[in-house]
Amino acid sequence: MKLVTNLVFKGECRQAFEFYAKVLGGKLNGMFTFAEAPGDMEIDPSFKDKIMHAWLDVGDQSLMGCDAPPGYQEDMGGFSATYHSEDAAETKRVFEALSEGGKVTMPYNATFWSPGFGMFTDRFGTPWMVNTIPGDRR
Numbered sequence: 623m624k625l626v627t628n629l630v631f632k633g634e635c636r637q638a639f640e641f642y643a644k645v646l647g648g649k650l651n652g653m654f655t656f657a658e659a660p661g662d663m664e665i666d667p668s669f670k671d672k673i674m675h676a677w678l679d680v681g682d683q684s685l686m687g688c689d690a691p692p693g694y695q696e697d698m699g700g701f702s703a704t705y706h707s708e709d710a711a712e713t714k715r716v717f718e719a720l721s722e723g724g725k726v727t728m729p730y731n732a733t734f735w736s737p738g739f740g741m742f743t744d745r746f747g748t749p750w751m752v753n754t755i756p757g758d759r760r
Contacts, residue, residue: 710754
């Protein structure tokens with residue numbers, strides 16, 4: 623079994639997933655537009671190039687994503703995508719890259735549980751937490 627988070631965007635899914643793949647060293651294994659849906663599906667013409675389904679693999683983890691059609695769009699909230707690494711330099715690099723152009727809500731710093739932790743909302747509206755795992759502790 624595998625739990626996979628699905629991120630819902632307001633039209634920026636392609637840009638976000640290409641950015642996440644670059645920063646996280648992942649591989650996009652699927653990116654399908656609404657125009658590629660079966661012919662009998664009614665689609666707003668302005669939305670045909672938006673993403674209906676995206677799949678990003680990063681190591682043995684995955685993220686799914688899509689653009690919500692007009693009328694189904696809501697702000698993301700109540701969760702955070704979370705990146706963990708035992709490599710403090712890599713964690714800091716990911717924090718700085720993903721938070722660029724976004725809003726940092728907790729600057730990257732040492733905490734009582736981690737040598738490096740930070741929180742932000744990226745430029746696409748996705749809330750993130752980035753955490754350095756000390757040794758074997760999870």
